[in-house]
Amino acid sequence: MNIPIVPPPADQEDLPSGSEGPIIISDVIQLDHSINIFAGFTRDIEPVAKRLEDGSRNTTVLAPLNSAVKALPRKPWEDPRDYAALGLDAYTGPGGEDRAHRNLRRFVQAHIIPTSPWKEREKIESLVGGSVWWETKNGKRTIQPGDIEVSVVANRVANGELWIIKGVINYA
Structure with missing residues (x-):
């Protein structure tokens, strides 16, 4: 599915709007x-979901392609340190579910930039912390550190x- 690229609005009156008001990130993601x-992960992490639904909090979402998430060496909710400390049962039971949720929250929050527009x-x-920026290299927008192509x-x-990106932000 191709979503049309909408030019930035000149002012609030130029913003696209739906039947319930202006269109926001949670509508389009x-x-x-x-x-x-x-997108599914963002709905599972309450503070992120609330932020994307809040029309007063500008955000840039760096959403990895499905192929980038699938190419990870482990699931976003898995942490090798948990396996090292707790073995194969690291994600079983209530404690395991809490660890998995905490790790997934870290993954998602690494892809949420609390500003827009982003220069x-x-x-x-x-x-989640950690400084990120973007720059244009060879005519392509890339996220740094990591040279992740937009x-x-x-x-x-x-x-x-x-923003749809071709990799994932370091969330370790």
Whole structure:
């Protein structure tokens, strides 16, 4: 599914709006099937879901393609340190579920930038911490550190932007 790229609004009156008011990130993140794994994760992490539903909190979402999430050496909720400390049962029982949720929250929050618009070379801490910025290299927008290519800035809406990226932000 291709979602049209919407130019940035000149002012609030130019923002796209739906039947219930301005369109926000939580409205559009679920529309692109190429990022539906990450979109589902955002709904599972309450502080992130609330932020994406809040029209007053500008955010840039760096949504990894499904292929990038699938290419990870482990699931986003798994941490090798948990396996080293607790063995194969690291994610069983209530304690295991808590660990998995905490790890997934860290993964998702690493991809949420609490500003929009986000200027080139502007270093910002993601919600999990750690400074990230973007720059243009060889005509392509890349996220640093890590040289993660931005596939497309898919949407610009009332509370921010949705960027689709070809890799994942370091969340360890």
